[in-house]
Amino acid sequence: MAKPKLEVVLTAVNYEWTVEEAVRLGRYNHANLNITSAHFSFSSNEQGLGKRQVEITLFRFGKWLSTEQAIAELDKLGYRPATARELLALGAQHPNLQQTKDIVALGSIWTRPSDNRFVVYLWGPAGDRWADLYLCEGDWFGGWWFAAVRK
Numbered sequence: 001m002a003k004p005k006l007e008v009v010l011t012a013v014n015y016e017w018t019v020e021e022a023v024r025l026g027r028y029n030h031a032n033l034n035i036t037s038a039h040f041s042f043s044s045n046e047q048g049l050g051k052r053q054v055e056i057t058l059f060r061f062g063k064w065l066s067t068e069q070a071i072a073e074l075d076k077l078g079y080r081p082a083t084a085r086e087l088l089a090l091g092a093q094h095p096n097l098q099q100t101k102d103i104v105a106l107g108s109i110w111t112r113p114s115d116n117r118f119v120v121y122l123w124g125p126a127g128d129r130w131a132d133l134y135l136c137e138g139d140w141f142g143g144w145w146f147a148a149v150r151k
Helices: 019-026 067-076 082-093
Strands: 005-014 051-060 078-080 103-111 118-121 130-134 145-151
Touching: 005 082, 019 082, 051 067, 051 082, 067 078, 067 103, 067 145, 078 103, 082 103, 082 145
Parallel strands: 103 145
Antiparallel strands: 005 051, 051 145, 078 145, 103 118, 118 130
C-alpha cells in the first residue's frame, strides 16, 4: 500500500463543550441543523478529558475506501478516527484548512431512524465554510481527508 498523505495540526479541544457550542464557536457560514448533541453524544474517547491540546492528523489515502476500511487503515497506523467535537474544534481554530480539503470525522456516527448513517465533515465551497453531514454508506473518494487522533 502506498503511504497516505498526512498533515498534523495542533488543536485545543474542550471535551466539555456540547456539539452546539462547538458549532457556534466555529462561526461556519452554514451548519447542518442535525449536528447536535442529541445525534452526536459524547464518546468513550471524550469523557472526562476536559480541555487539552490534541494533535489531529489528517490522512488522505488516495484511493476509494469504505468507512470500515478507512477506520481499519487508521487503526493499522496507530490512530482512531476523530470525533465530531474534535473536528469542529479543528475547523474553529484552523478555518482555512477546509478551503482546500474536505475533512471528515468517522469517530462519531449518527444513525437516523431510517438506518442511514451520517458523519460530520467540513468543506469550503466558493470561500464559504460548511459544517455538514455526509452519508457514510458508500465508499469514500480518494481525495477525502480523514481526521484522526493517535491512540
